[in-house]
Amino acid sequence: MRRPWLAANWKMYKTVPESLAYAQELWHLLSDIKGWDQALDLAIFPNALALWPFAEKWAATAIGIGAQNLDPGTEGALTGGTSGFLLREAGARFVIVGHSERRKYFGETDEIVRTKTEAALEAGLGPIVCVGESQDERRQGETLKVVHRQVRQAIETLEPSHVRRVTIAYEPVWAIGSGLVPTPEEVARVAEAIRADVADLAGSEARDQIRILYGGSVNDQNLLSFLDTPDVDGALIGGAALNAANLAKMARRIMDRDPLMKSGQ
Ligand code: PGA
Numbered sequence: 001m002r003r004p005w006l007a008a009n010w011k012m013y014k015t016v017p018e019s020l021a022y023a024q025e026l027w028h029l030l031s032d033i034k035g036w037d038q039a040l041d042l043a044i045f046p047n048a049l050a051l052w053p054f055a056e057k058w059a060a061t062a063i064g065i066g067a068q069n070l071d072p073g074t075e076g077a078l079t080g081g082t083s084g085f086l087l088r089e090a091g092a093r094f095v096i097v098g099h100s101e102r103r104k105y106f107g108e109t110d111e112i113v114r115t116k117t118e119a120a121l122e123a124g125l126g127p128i129v130c131v132g133e134s135q136d137e138r139r140q141g142e143t144l145k146v147v148h149r150q151v152r153q154a155i156e157t158l159e160p161s162h163v164r165r166v167t168i169a170y171e172p173v174w175a176i177g178s179g180l181v182p183t184p185e186e187v188a189r190v191a192e193a194i195r196a197d198v199a200d201l202a203g204s205e206a207r208d209q210i211r212i213l214y215g216g217s218v219n220d221q222n223l224l225s226f227l228d229t230p231d232v233d234g235a236l237i238g239g240a241a242l243n244a245a246n247l248a249k250m251a252r253r254i255m256d257r258d259p260l261m262k263s264g265q
Contacts, residue, residue: 002209002211002233003039003040003041003233004039004040004041004227004233004234004254005040005041005042005043005167005211005213005233005234005235006040006041006042006043006234006235006237006241006247006250006251006254007042007043007045007066007094007096007128007169007213007234007235007236007237008042008043008044008045008237008241008247009045009068009096009099009215009236009237009238009241010044010045010046010047010068010238010241010242011068011101011238012047013047013242014046014047014050014242015050016047016049016050016053016054019044019046019047019050019053019054020050020053020054020057022044022244023044023054023057023058023063023244025244025245026044026063026244026247026248027058027061027063029244029245029248030042030063030248030251033248033251033252033255034255035255036062036251036252036255037062039254039255040234040251040254040255041062041064041234042062042063042064042247042251043063043064043065043066043093043094044063044064044065044066045065045066045067045068045094045096046065047068048067048068048069048082048087048090051065051067051087051090051091051092052090052091054091055090055091055092056091059091064093064094065091065092065093065094066092066093066094066095066096066125066126066128067082067087067092067094067095067096067125068095068096068099069082069095069096069097069099069102069116070082070083070084070087070095070097070116070119070120070123070125071083071116071119072084072115072116072118072119073119074122074123083119083123084119084120084122084123084124084125085123087123087125088123088124088125092125093125093126094125094126094127094128094167095120095125095126095127095128096127096128096130096169096236097113097116097117097120097127097128097129097130097154098110098112098113098116098117098129098130098131098150098154099130099171100130100132100171100173100176101176104173110149110150110153110154111153113129113150113153113154114153114154114155114157117129117154117155117158117166118157118158121158121162121165121166126165126166126167127165127166127167128166128167128168128169128213128236129150129151129154129155129166129167129168129169130168130169130171130215130236131146131147131150131151131154131168131169131170131171131194132146132147132150132170132171132172132173132175132215132216133146133147133172133173133174134146134173134174135173135174138172138174143172143186143190144189144190144193147170147190147193147194148193148197151168151194151197151198152197152201154166155198155201155202156201158202160202160203160205160206163198163201163202163206163210164202164205164206164209164210166210167210167211167212167213168194168198168210168211168212168213169212169213169214169215169236170187170190170191170194170212170213170214170215170232171214171215171216171236172216174216175215175216175217176215176216176217176238177217177238177239178216178217179217180216180217181216181217181218181222182216184225184226184228184229187214187226187229187232188229188230188231188232191212191214191229191231191232192231194212194231195207195210195212195231198210211233211234212231212232212233213232213233213234213235213236214226214227214229214232214234214235214236215235215236215237215238217239217240218235218236218237218240218250219237219240219246220240220246220249220250220253223235223250223253223254224253224254224257227254227257235250237250
């Protein structure tokens with residue numbers, strides 16, 4: 001069974017002390033939610049500078065830790081680079097790859113996203129590969145075509161055993177930070193198509209194991225409408241997760257949804 005997953009992408013916010021204070025507050029709030037760590041996964045994606053101190057304090061707990069980006073390769077004369085290997089050594093277990101902000105502001109192409117996905121897996125990190133259409137592409141009815149291309153380009157060269165370690169986040173570009181969201185039906189249609197692509201590329205086991213997240217203006221009010229979609233296993237949350245109380249509220253919503261999960265069954 002795929003566990004629900006809440007992933008908090010802090011983007012370029014929060015200093016190291018702010019990151020540690022948040023984690024402390026979150027831990028305190030989560031301690032009031034009985035059994036959460038048996039029923040769901042929760043990971044924070046702070047700035048890379050905060051990874052090491054964050055991991056030192058929280059790696060032994062159920063709060064997962066990931067990076068927001070990586071550079072391919074292990075080590076070398078690559079000024080300014082941060083490899084998956086370095087991130088893993090600093091405590092990261094996951095890494096976001098191909099976020100639309102990286103595609104837009106840092107020129108990341110599908111090819112670069114593929115290289116980074118491979119590099120993440122080689123470094124032993126679980127990549128969260130972000131895909132999603134722009135507003136224009138949506139208007140032109142190209143959502144599935146764009147997502148299909150991005151998914152294939154990212155994972156088609158991977159061994160099926162590697163594909164199973166990938167998470168795919170469907171994040172419509174127009175929904176990120178805008179307060180606009182697609183309908184749960186639209187998300188369901190895209191998530192189903194992503195699973196079909198995974199089956200096609202890596203077989204039915206990978207299709208059943210891979211986790212798919214929805215991201216883009218998720219908050220504690222709309223979270224469950226996306227998670228109730230059978231193919232969606234969790235959410236990648238930006239703005240709403242900058243506040244520990246909000247993230248804890250989301251964890252509580254998941255726990256309250258299903259009494260079976262509450263007892264960890
Ligand atoms: P948002 O960002 O929740 O602020 O829309 C999501 C993301 O960029 O991953």
